[in-house]
Each structure stands twice: as structure tokens, then as C-alpha cells.
Amino acid sequence: MRRFSAILLGRLARFLTRLRGGGSAFPGYLVRKAWPRFIEDVSAQWGHGVVFVLGSNGKSTTTHMISELLRAHGLRVFTNPTGANLPQGIASAMLAEVSLAGRLPADVAVLEVDEAFAVDLARLLSPRTVLMLNCQVDQLYRFYETERVADMMLDAALMAGEHIVTNREDPLLSKAGDRLGSRSVPDVTFFGVSEAVLAASRHGLLNAPDFRAGSRPERTAALAEVRSFGGREATLAVAGEELHVVLPARGLHYALDAAAASATARLVLGDAFDETAVVNAFANMRPAYGRGEIVPFGDESVEFIMFKNGPSLQLNLDSLAAPPRQVMFALDEGTPDISWIYDVAFDALDHVDVVTGEKAWQVALRLAYAGVPVGAVEPDLEKAIELMRKLPAPEDDRKLWFVNYEQMMLARKHLGFPDLETRL
Amino acid sequence: MTDATARVRILQLYPDELGVTGDAGNVAVLRTRLKVSGVPVAVEVHRPGETLVAEPDLVVVGNGPLSALRRVHDDALACRDLIAEWARHVPFFAVGAGLELLCSRIEDPSGVLEGLRILPDVVAHRGRPRRVGYVIGETPQGQQVVGFEDQATELTGVETPFTTIVRDVTGPVSRPDGAQTPTITVTLLQGPLLPLNPWLADRLAASAAAHAGVSYLPHASLARYDSLAARATERMRAHVSSVFTTIR
Structure with missing residues (x-):
């Protein structure tokens, strides 16, 4: 009964804030006041768990890509709008879809998460998979140092229940495995770009350098790799199979996002991952907002x-x-x-x-x-x-x-x- | 590598590590202004592990995180005697972490780093309250400085500051920024500073030219940059108290 009234209250607040125009984190705040474990309880219903998408750039695009790839395999996906990547915002987004009985019918959630709140949100949502896209010099006025942003992402990634998916070409994030020590869970999977494609790019991928560590780790195999690229077309090698995909927008960064999304989808779906479904899903994808x-x-x-x-x-x-x-x-x-x-x-x-x-x-x-x-x-x-x-x-x-x-x-x-x- | 045709040689130290706040822009602006004014100019860079050779006409050091400062630290200390010798008569311009590197030492909550002692009495204290936003400053000579600050460093032992900040996000203030000696200009302000404050770019360009034994007279065509800078800083002055009210 208390849950019922919590959701009712939150939904009412959501209706009123939307009448006023614009989205709001307030309904999420309200529902969590009335039902403190709202996020934990509702998210526990999702059979394939929660995927976190972290990174300086490309979170919205990649969240959208993963959602579409999973939907193409018949999964029901819950995901959050870009503005809603803090705890109250995610609660607000969940409110939009939850029934009064507290059911949110989805098989998996794919959530883009603000770096600064990633650890807090990982405590609430216990992600099974954490994807880290890149760490670039970003919002120094907010984060001060890029390494701090990398640490925020790496700390959250270590809380993954099963998988860390990370960018082999990122000097800071590729070292996720070093932080696991003797732990075997979560496992670490890479996505990346072939050396030839990287060499042909005008300014590379522009990831932040790692000034702390000495040598770069050896170039390991990637589950998904961009093998060729031009305009909106790319060839991805995913688990050894070459896929020719059309990207929703131009650019090497979109090709790399597509590799990240494919690697993540492959881990969530396991052997159910179907190359044809993936190629079709990319062909039908619209670009993310803006x-x-x-x-x-x-x-x-x-x-x-x-x-x-x-x-x-x-x-x-x-x-x-x-x-x-x-x-x-x-x-x-x-x-x-x-x-x-x-x-x-x-x-x-x-x-x-x-x-x-x-x-x-x-x-x-x-x-x-x-x-x-x-x-x-x-x-x-x-x-x-x-x-x-x-x-x-x-x-x-x-x-x-x-x-x-x-x-x-x-x-x-x-x-x-x-x-x-x-x-x- | 030395360009034989260049009359003025600008040396940027550690551009990969100390170059995170558009510091390449400061160098590019100096190069453009000298070149347009008919002074052949070459920009050289020094990276860790390389050998410093011929004395340049201007040394520029940019900004970066503490990790970057640590990264270049050994190399900088190894070059200390030569850099200190230059600093007696070569003009220097340093921003942020580049400024800190020139101090006698850098105190941080995580420990103390030895500085190059180019400014032998100045100590940089990191980890002080963070300041972020547009600022307006006034130099002792009465020139106005407009820039953006994002720093948490305080300097002690400064005899003459580069400028006095008279306005920041909190309103009217009076606090020193950076340091100024006959050859050295160092500041915690970015933006980057030189495109926004052409008088400062011209002062540095003139010092570099003087060191090279040539004269620098800003060419009239530079006015097109300067009118844009005037409009840009006019807006920044108008927004100085509104862009940031708080920072988490």
C-alpha cells in the first residue's frame, strides 16, 4: 500500500511538472522519500540486469545503440534520457514506466550515468555490466583533473557484478584490469580500433594521456574492433565475425561507439547474439538527440x-x-x-x-x-x-x-x- | 631543430603535459603577431628527455594537472641550471602549473615538490579554495586583464604580482594573481590570456624581439584580431558575476 501511494504521489508530481513544461528530477526525489528502496526494488526485477554506460563522450549515442541492439534480439529495454543520469533523474525516468503495483516490465536496463555519480548509482542499481567508453579532457571547471574522472569511472567499474567492458585505446581506462588484483570477477573485455584505422585518422581518438603510469600495457585482443571506416560505414569484427554496419552518424567516434555497443550486447546476450540482427539494427538506428x-x-x-x-x-x-x-x-x-x-x-x-x-x-x-x-x-x-x-x-x-x-x-x-x- | 631564417625563437616547454588549457593558443598568437608584423619567428618545443641547446628569445610554459607536473619534474630539474641561466635575461611567460614549476617549491596536500627556483622566494600552495570563472584584473601599470580562472593555488613570497584581481564571480575583490619580474610574467589565469589581452601578447612579443636584437612594431592589420578581442572581453566583463555562482 505504501508503495502504491509512493508511486501515485510520484506520478502525480511528474504529471504536474510536465504540465509546467520540461522534465524534472523532483518526482524522483518524492518517490524515493516515500519508498526509499524504490530504485533497488524495481531494478531487481530485470532478468538480464543493469548495464552502465560511462564516458566523457558518446554516452547517449552508445546507450541508444546498446538498447537498439538488445531490442533487435527481442529484449525489453529500460533506458534513461540523457538529462536523467543522476539518482533522482533515473528514479523519475523509472516512474514514467512503472505500474502502480511497482512492476517495470523490462528484461534489461541500459543506463547512461554521470561519472561523478557512478559509484553512488552502482550501489543502488548493482550493475551486472559496466561499459567505459573513454576518458577525455572534459569539464575541467567541474572535475579539475582528468585522472579524477578516470578514477570515478574505474571505481564504479570494479563494482560490476559480471563484466567490465573498456576501451583498449584509452590510456587510463584500458588499465581497469590492474585494479582488480587477484579478483577474477568481474571479467574485463575490450573494444577498440585496428592500428591501420587509427593511423589513418586525422587526430586519433583524443583520449587523455596517463601521466601516472610508465609503460602502456601490451595490445590485447578486443571482442569488438573497428577494422575499416569511412563516413557512415564501418566494418566491425565482433567475436571473430566481420559485420558491415551503417552508423547513425558520421565519424570514427561513432564507429568506436558501435564497437563498444556490439561488445556489450555480445556479453549481455551470450550465444543468442545474432550478427544479422545487429547489422539490421544499426541500419535502422536514428541518431541520438542532437x-x-x-x-x-x-x-x-x-x-x-x-x-x-x-x-x-x-x-x-x-x-x-x-x-x-x-x-x-x-x-x-x-x-x-x-x-x-x-x-x-x-x-x-x-x-x-x-x-x-x-x-x-x-x-x-x-x-x-x-x-x-x-x-x-x-x-x-x-x-x-x-x-x-x-x-x-x-x-x-x-x-x-x-x-x-x-x-x-x-x-x-x-x-x-x-x-x-x-x-x- | 633551429630555423636559420627565424629572427625570434619561441621555446615552449612540455607542450604535451603542460598544455591542457589552450596553451598552444598563447604560442600561436605570439607567432601570428610577430609574423604579421614582419618578424620571422620559429616555435620550438622541448619534451622530456630531449636536450636543450641554443638560448631562445622567449620561453612559454603552459598549464596541466599535478600528475603532468610530476611527469616532467625529473627532466625539468635536470635542466634547472640552464633554464635558470636563461631566466636572467630571456623573457618567460608561464601559466598555472607552468608557473608552479618555476617557483622554489610546490606544496600540495599529498606532499612537496621541488621547483626550479626561477622565482626563488615564491612558494606555490596547491589545494587552497577553488576559484572558477571569469575574472578582471588590473596590472600595476594600469592595464586591464580579462581571463578565466580555474585554480586552487595560492602564492606566497611574491614581491610584485602580475595583476590584482578586482572582480570575480563573487563581486568586487582585491587579490593578487601571479608574479612579475623584469623578465618573468607568470599567472594563474587562462582563457587563454594572450588572444584576449593583445597588449600582453604585444609586450611579450616585443621582449622576445628585443632579446633577438630586432624591433617589434605591431602591424596595423592586427587590429582585426584586437577588435574581436575587445568585443569578447566586453562580454566576459558583463558576465563576470553570472557565469558561475557556486562550484561543487
Whole structure:
């Protein structure tokens, strides 16, 4: 009865906060007040357990990929929207799907988790598998040192019930096994990129170096490896089988996310892993919110390319086969420190049409020193969008908008797509 | 490697380890401004294990985490005598951990690291209350500095600070930043600082040129960068108290 009223209360709060517009962690807070073990009790129902997705970049994309791969094998998947990766947010997301009797009909949960809360959430959700994507220089204003972020992820990974899946090419995260000591559980599985593909990339994978340890571990075999790559197509070798997949968005980082997702799905599914189902699932996947997502813009369309730090911006620039015809660059104070913008090489662009957002002049200054011509600097996003609208439609191309998260939300609102990030 | 045609040689120490806050940008801005103004310039780097040879005209050291500082520490100590000799007459510009490396020692809650003693009386105390956000500073000569700080270091033993911070996220303040000697300019401010504060870039470029025996007169075409910098810092000044109110 107490659980029933807890869920009812939380659902009511959820209804009211959504009426007000926007998502909220408040319903999650409320339900956990009334039913303190809400997260633990409900998550215990999932037969294939919980998968955590951790990393500096690519969490949303990879969470979405794993969910789709598992669904393609007939599993019912519970997953969380990007904004909801803290305990209350995850509880709120669970509230949306739980019955009044406290049942959440799913076989497995695939959850992207904020690094800083990964250990706390691991205590609540006892993940069976923890996937670590990468550790890149990210949000130094928040985390101060990259090694701390790696430690947060590694500490959570050690709490996995069965499997750690980690990036062989990441100097910090590839050493997960060293921390296990004599423990044989969880086991450690790698995903990665072939040396040839890595050598052909413009700036590599941009993972943070490990200044603490001396030598790099030997290159071990990966359960899933990117063997070839170009644009949106990639060949993945998964458990010895070569799969030709079409990625939901361009770029080596997406190919590597696909390898990570395939390795994780292989571990969750075991021998039930079916290569044809995987290839089909990738072919039908939509890009995650704002990550190569295409949104109508009058008679034209806009491709949103979201970045939050130097590595994600660089990897997206590196994914361009030719300089795009029309580019807007939008960055505001939602990204407080942009010192790293001087570490990004902009040679993939031959111009930027409009620079916008509160930090527009800082970006324009960087682009000037990088030698990239800028058409207009207009800090007001709405006015900038109108400038982009006035440009003639590019013939064999679409308008590319590089945006930070906050500017993407505002831009969507202005284009008439004010939807919040939801599960796909 | 030395470029024979270059008149001004800029040496960046440990770019891979101490270069996490756009420090390459500071070097690129110096290079651009010298080049555009007709002064041939070469940028050289020193990595751990390499040999330092010819005396440069300007030494730049960037910022990085403590782990990176530890990583370069042995190499830096091995080069100490030569670097100290240079510092008597070669201009130096260092930011964050690069600044700390030039101090007499670096005190951290986890222990003490010996510094290069280029600033023999200055001690860097890490692990002090963290400061994050835009800042406005004023130098003793009256120039305004606008940058971004993300640091938890306090310096003791500084005779002349580089600048006095007069405004940060908390409102009006008065606290010293960095240190300034006739040849050495060190700061905890990033942004990076030189594109945002062209007067400082020009001062360093002029010192480097003077060391090389040439004169540096900023070319008129640099105004296009400087007007962008003026607009950028105008916004930063307007947002100084709003971008960050607290940091966890």
C-alpha cells in the first residue's frame, strides 16, 4: 500500500511538472522519500540486469545503440534520457514506466550515468555490466583533473557484478584490469580500433594521456574492433565475425561507439547474439538527440552537431569529408571554460557563415587566429538563425550547426521542435 | 631543430603535459603577431628527455594537472641550471602549473615538490579554495586583464604580482594573481590570456624581439584580431558575476 501511494504521489508530481513544461528530477526525489528502496526494488526485477554506460563522450549515442541492439534480439529495454543520469533523474525516468503495483516490465536496463555519480548509482542499481567508453579532457571547471574522472569511472567499474567492458585505446581506462588484483570477477573485455584505422585518422581518438603510469600495457585482443571506416560505414569484427554496419552518424567516434555497443550486447546476450540482427539494427538506428540529428528548417534541413569539449568538437570536425557549404557555430555560457578551443584544429572548415551565442566573440577570435573566415558574428541566436535562413539552400549539402547543449535546446525551440530529450 | 631564417625563437616547454588549457593558443598568437608584423619567428618545443641547446628569445610554459607536473619534474630539474641561466635575461611567460614549476617549491596536500627556483622566494600552495570563472584584473601599470580562472593555488613570497584581481564571480575583490619580474610574467589565469589581452601578447612579443636584437612594431592589420578581442572581453566583463555562482 505504501508503495502504491509512493508511486501515485510520484506520478502525480511528474504529471504536474510536465504540465509546467520540461522534465524534472523532483518526482524522483518524492518517490524515493516515500519508498526509499524504490530504485533497488524495481531494478531487481530485470532478468538480464543493469548495464552502465560511462564516458566523457558518446554516452547517449552508445546507450541508444546498446538498447537498439538488445531490442533487435527481442529484449525489453529500460533506458534513461540523457538529462536523467543522476539518482533522482533515473528514479523519475523509472516512474514514467512503472505500474502502480511497482512492476517495470523490462528484461534489461541500459543506463547512461554521470561519472561523478557512478559509484553512488552502482550501489543502488548493482550493475551486472559496466561499459567505459573513454576518458577525455572534459569539464575541467567541474572535475579539475582528468585522472579524477578516470578514477570515478574505474571505481564504479570494479563494482560490476559480471563484466567490465573498456576501451583498449584509452590510456587510463584500458588499465581497469590492474585494479582488480587477484579478483577474477568481474571479467574485463575490450573494444577498440585496428592500428591501420587509427593511423589513418586525422587526430586519433583524443583520449587523455596517463601521466601516472610508465609503460602502456601490451595490445590485447578486443571482442569488438573497428577494422575499416569511412563516413557512415564501418566494418566491425565482433567475436571473430566481420559485420558491415551503417552508423547513425558520421565519424570514427561513432564507429568506436558501435564497437563498444556490439561488445556489450555480445556479453549481455551470450550465444543468442545474432550478427544479422545487429547489422539490421544499426541500419535502422536514428541518431541520438542532437548528435548528427537532422531537423527540418523551412524547405531545407539542418544537421545538429553537438559538442561539449575539445575532443568531441575535434572528432566531429575530423568526420567531415569536405568542408561543409553552410556552417553556424553556436556556443554560450553553458560551457563556462573554452580555453580548449585553441587546441582544436579547424582546418576541416573553409569558412563559418554565422557565429552565435554569448561566447560568439570569443569563438570568432579563435577562428580568426585559425584563419577561418567568418561571415557574421551575431550573439543573439534567433537573429543568427534568421541569417542562416536567408542563405540560399546549399545544393548537395545541408546546413551544419555546431552547437553546445544549451544552444541546441534554444535552437530547437526556435525551429519549432521544443521537445525535450526523450528515450528513442 | 633551429630555423636559420627565424629572427625570434619561441621555446615552449612540455607542450604535451603542460598544455591542457589552450596553451598552444598563447604560442600561436605570439607567432601570428610577430609574423604579421614582419618578424620571422620559429616555435620550438622541448619534451622530456630531449636536450636543450641554443638560448631562445622567449620561453612559454603552459598549464596541466599535478600528475603532468610530476611527469616532467625529473627532466625539468635536470635542466634547472640552464633554464635558470636563461631566466636572467630571456623573457618567460608561464601559466598555472607552468608557473608552479618555476617557483622554489610546490606544496600540495599529498606532499612537496621541488621547483626550479626561477622565482626563488615564491612558494606555490596547491589545494587552497577553488576559484572558477571569469575574472578582471588590473596590472600595476594600469592595464586591464580579462581571463578565466580555474585554480586552487595560492602564492606566497611574491614581491610584485602580475595583476590584482578586482572582480570575480563573487563581486568586487582585491587579490593578487601571479608574479612579475623584469623578465618573468607568470599567472594563474587562462582563457587563454594572450588572444584576449593583445597588449600582453604585444609586450611579450616585443621582449622576445628585443632579446633577438630586432624591433617589434605591431602591424596595423592586427587590429582585426584586437577588435574581436575587445568585443569578447566586453562580454566576459558583463558576465563576470553570472557565469558561475557556486562550484561543487
